[in-house]
Amino acid sequence: MRIARDVTELIGNTPLVWLHRMAEGLHARVAGKLESFNPASSVKDRIGLAMIEAAERAGRITKDTVILEPTSGNTGIALAFVCAARGYKLVLTMPQQFENPANPEVHRRTTAEEIWRDTDGQVDIVVAGVGTGGTITGVAEAIKGRKPACKAIAVEPIESAVLTGGKPGSHGIQGIGAGFIPKVLNREIVDEVIHVGTRDAKPREEVPQVRRTRGSGELGCGDMAVEEAGLPV
């Protein structure tokens, strides 16, 4: 029977979809990876499970363990559902630092592999928003390992452009732009940083799911990202 052992087994293998209307008039073909198809609706499901499994393998979790994680967003949602599925206690606090190596590792092992598989290796540019930096680090390291010419474009909010030497500031783009340079981020692997303003990341009149992907800085990219990456439009 093809029935998941538990809900965590449903994480990953998210679909890629062509973004026709957003990419209208571009020479590049643009696809979005719908991380919102994960069970708790974000890319962070991957690291929620990966971090718990890494701690399990290291023998750091018993039935009395209280798992404590600094996160103010989707990582907390992901950990909550993974811990609920496994019967673990969890306390979430506000974040200070992002440095768990299981984070980029799961993107090397799963997200990058899925992109490579689903594009038949025909991926020239990956675009990802930077929160912890785990997604772009893991995906770009794994894909560039196979295809060094592939470019990695990081996206950060223009209102908090710390990766390009700016000052941290408040913005309205969920999940990215923590206001400091995260330890997990491999800056060497990033070819270019582009900025998106909160206003541009807000929903327009297109498919809601795609808008969410783009607006929240997931692997989807839109016309602006491609244009700013220097591709002909």
Ligand SMILES: Cc1ncc(COP(=O)(O)O)c(C=O)c1O
């Ligand atoms: C929905 C969403 N997309 C993207 C990101 C950023 O990904 P990363 O932390 O791997 O840089 C986050 C981070 O919280 C997020 O919640």
